[in-house]
Amino acid sequence: MTTINDIAKMANVSRTTVSRVLNNNGYVSEDVRKRIMQIVEETGYIPSLSAKSLRTKKSGVIGVIIPRIDTETASRVVSGINEVVAKGNFQILLTDTELDKQKEIEYIRLLQSRHVDGIILLATNVNDQLIATIKDVELPFISLGQDLPGVTSILYDDYHASVDVTNMLLSKGYEKVAFIGVSEEDPSVGRLRKKGYVDAMASRGYNFDESWIETGDFSIESGYEAMKKIIKNSRGELPSAVFVVTDRMAIGAMEYLREQGYRIPEDMAVVGIGASTMSRYVTPSLTTVDYFNKEAGHRAAELLIQQIKQKKEAEKFVQTYRLIKRDSV
Amino acid sequence: MTTINDIAKMANVSRTTVSRVLNNNGYVSEDVRKRIMQIVEETGYIPSLSAKSLRTKKSGVIGVIIPRIDTETASRVVSGINEVVAKGNFQILLTDTELDKQKEIEYIRLLQSRHVDGIILLATNVNDQLIATIKDVELPFISLGQDLPGVTSILYDDYHASVDVTNMLLSKGYEKVAFIGVSEEDPSVGRLRKKGYVDAMASRGYNFDESWIETGDFSIESGYEAMKKIIKNSRGELPSAVFVVTDRMAIGAMEYLREQGYRIPEDMAVVGIGASTMSRYVTPSLTTVDYFNKEAGHRAAELLIQQIKQKKEAEKFVQTYRLIKRDSV
DNA sequence: ATTGTGTGTGTAATCGATTCCATATTAATA
DNA sequence: TATTAATATGGAATCGATTACACACACAAT
Numbered sequence: 014m015t016t017i018n019d020i021a022k023m024a025n026v027s028r029t030t031v032s033r034v035l036n037n038n039g040y041v042s043e044d045v046r047k048r049i050m051q052i053v054e055e056t057g058y059i060p061s062l063s064a065k066s067l068r069t070k071k072s073g074v075i076g077v078i079i080p081r082i083d084t085e086t087a088s089r090v091v092s093g094i095n096e097v098v099a100k101g102n103f104q105i106l107l108t109d110t111e112l113d114k115q116k117e118i119e120y121i122r123l124l125q126s127r128h129v130d131g132i133i134l135l136a137t138n139v140n141d142q143l144i145a146t147i148k149d150v151e152l153p154f155i156s157l158g159q160d161l162p163g164v165t166s167i168l169y170d171d172y173h174a175s176v177d178v179t180n181m182l183l184s185k186g187y188e189k190v191a192f193i194g195v196s197e198e199d200p201s202v203g204r205l206r207k208k209g210y211v212d213a214m215a216s217r218g219y220n221f222d223e224s225w226i227e228t229g230d231f232s233i234e235s236g237y238e239a240m241k242k243i244i245k246n247s248r249g250e251l252p253s254a255v256f257v258v259t260d261r262m263a264i265g266a267m268e269y270l271r272e273q274g275y276r277i278p279e280d281m282a283v284v285g286i287g288a289s290t291m292s293r294y295v296t297p298s299l300t301t302v303d304y305f306n307k308e309a310g311h312r313a314a315e316l317l318i319q320q321i322k323q324k325k326e327a328e329k330f331v332q333t334y335r336l337i338k339r340d341s342v
Numbered sequence: 343m344t345t346i347n348d349i350a351k352m353a354n355v356s357r358t359t360v361s362r363v364l365n366n367n368g369y370v371s372e373d374v375r376k377r378i379m380q381i382v383e384e385t386g387y388i389p390s391l392s393a394k395s396l397r398t399k400k401s402g403v404i405g406v407i408i409p410r411i412d413t414e415t416a417s418r419v420v421s422g423i424n425e426v427v428a429k430g431n432f433q434i435l436l437t438d439t440e441l442d443k444q445k446e447i448e449y450i451r452l453l454q455s456r457h458v459d460g461i462i463l464l465a466t467n468v469n470d471q472l473i474a475t476i477k478d479v480e481l482p483f484i485s486l487g488q489d490l491p492g493v494t495s496i497l498y499d500d501y502h503a504s505v506d507v508t509n510m511l512l513s514k515g516y517e518k519v520a521f522i523g524v525s526e527e528d529p530s531v532g533r534l535r536k537k538g539y540v541d542a543m544a545s546r547g548y549n550f551d552e553s554w555i556e557t558g559d560f561s562i563e564s565g566y567e568a569m570k571k572i573i574k575n576s577r578g579e580l581p582s583a584v585f586v587v588t589d590r591m592a593i594g595a596m597e598y599l600r601e602q603g604y605r606i607p608e609d610m611a612v613v614g615i616g617a618s619t620m621s622r623y624v625t626p627s628l629t630t631v632d633y634f635n636k637e638a639g640h641r642a643a644e645l646l647i648q649q650i651k652q653k654k655e656a657e658k659f660v661q662t663y664r665l666i667k668r669d670s671v
Numbered sequence: 672a673t674t675g676t677g678t679g680t681g682t683a684a685t686c687g688a689t690t691c692c693a694t695a696t697t698a699a700t701a
Numbered sequence: 702t703a704t705t706a707a708t709a710t711g712g713a714a715t716c717g718a719t720t721a722c723a724c725a726c727a728c729a730a731t
Binding site: 361389392394395397398 | 688690
């Protein structure tokens with residue numbers, strides 16, 4: 014590998030001058046600049062970013078921590094992040110926790126040791142150790158999708174989206190709305206979305222059966238199983254609609270209903286959240302909520318880059334959402 | 343940030359000794375080792391990987407170049423790669439070309455300057471400049487999905503998969519098989535898959551109309567448009583089946599057929615490639631080919647890590663595939 | 672003639688690790 | 702007892718960049 018010293022020698026100047034040319038600062042005569050640039054071209058020299066990073070404490074890399082890449086939500090977010098950071102000549106160092114909470118913390122440390130300029134975290138849970146670690150690393154930090162105290166967070170409006178969905182169902186005359194959620198360890202998807210449902214039901218004076226509420230684990234299969242349980246448990250009084258907090262689980266639920274010969278939406282309406290590509294192409298097409306994941310990624314990246322440029326107070330941003338009405342309701 | 347020097351000072355030893363403890367090599371007394379470890383714990387010290395990388399010429403990072411993250415194929419591959427490299431304590435530096443050929447080359451250079459230990463490339467095209475660049479960087483390198491001369495490549499068996507799909511359709515009595523492909527600039531998806539179709543048709547003695555062949559750009563919409571064109575162009579003699587080289591485009595084609603009131607598969611059978619999640623949940627479920635993308639990712643990562651450990655000659659590996667028969671045929 | 676300012680370039684310290692080499696102590700072997 | 706080997710530690714060079722500081726020169730202003 015050619016180094017800055019090699020270039021300097023070949024151009025008969027000091028490495029300082031070469032550095033000046035490369036970084037476009039300080040005074041350099043046009044003559045020398047040209048000579049150096051030519052040698053750089055010829056040799057195909059590329060500066061070592063490890064060395065640069067060691068010296069400048071900046072890496073041009075931003076760390077992204079996600080629970081799983083192979084979900085549409087995550088890949089959309091990452092795509093959004095990438096579009097923005099690439100413009101700022103940053104790269105993404107991607108880490109995937111595979112839903113392991115402990116790894117969220119480990120990876121924050123790891124990214125710190127790699128001198129990333131900032132971190133975007135898609136957390137699946139919130140706990141004190143996590144918050145403490147984030148504080149401790151003292152890096153520009155964005156939480157996407159979970160409200161982390163003291164940390165700039167970009168939030169989906171889980172509560173209101175959930176209220177809207179439930180109200181929409183109630184308004185359409187589906188009085189008996191079942192619910193498939195996820196573990197309440199996940200404050201956004203688990204707790205808030207459920208709270209929205211519960212509150213909306215209560216405020217409209219509908220009482221609902223506990224047996225209408227089931228929990229899945231984000232997978233299609235778990236949606237299928239949850240639907241099965243709901244049907245099994247509620248013999249006698251079948252719900253007329255089911256609100257599922259993710260599209261994938263909703264697809265699973267639909268699958269079960271289809272298998273059992275229930276018509277959607279005549280026998281049971283189904284609503285999901287996520288606006289997955291699939292939701293549009295299943296039959297019947299699935300009513301869902303678009304969370305604009307890619308835009309959230311954009312936003313996160315923009316905010317992070319701002320923070321990298323100058324430190325800021327923690328802020329909270331709530332993304333808009335949009336109810337997409339389709340044929341499953 | 344605490345550095346190795348701080349630790350050394352606190353423990354009253356030289357930084358050499360600290361380094362020995364941290365890297366578990368050379369002789370260190372149990373006494374000193376414990377003392378150092380305790381201080382490391384207390385301070386939460388993490389070694390600077392930039393410094394380490396500068397000195398050792400290894401970064402523990404592997405570069406991944408993909409055409410788009412927000413496709414199921416790519417995210418599965420990345421997930422597969424991640425599962426393997428994470429075990430070896432590597433991280434992924436992700437770059438997304440957004441289908442820009444020139445960026446493939448740029449990113450190889452960039453990753454080189456970041457001292458990645460190796461690169462996995464999901465190329466969309468093959469050209470001399472690309473090959474030359476790969477040769478030039480002299481890094482462990484894996485091409486996934488395209489056969490790059492002189493480069494270790496993991497290949498999907500596009501040709502035979504395509505032959506099989508076509509034969510399967512012909513055997514089932516669909517004699518008039520239309521085809522929706524992509525640009526032949528993409529040797530694997532564009533050229534090989536088409537060749538498989540053409541050869542299979544020819545070898546069975548079926549002649550086919552050029553008007554049955556259309557080209558899309560991987561998007562669902564382009565599949566829709568291609569299907570529309572085929573139907574429009576072939577008035578009089580409608581094909582009885584359509585072989586679409588990606589699931590997404592196949593879904594688009596199905597959408598058009600449904601809209602126009604054609605029954606699938608009675609009026610027109612449809613086959614895709616990719617085994618996307620969607621393919622299973624659309625109605626009718628889509629017959630497709632599973633390319634085992636995640637496993638391909640595993641394989642790529644394993645090979646890369648092997649190559650990082652010791653340089654090897656370029657090899658070619660062909661992945662298996664599996665025809666998944668569903669209701670669209 | 673002197674001082675100041677804008678240019679242009681180089682010397683050397685620095686970032687935080689690893690590692691070669693030297694040295695000291697202790698234990699084992701001849 | 703002398704010699705060798707194993708164990709334990711430190712000094713200093715090194716990786717490849719950036720940057721504070723110093724210096725030299727040209728030209729304008731005083």
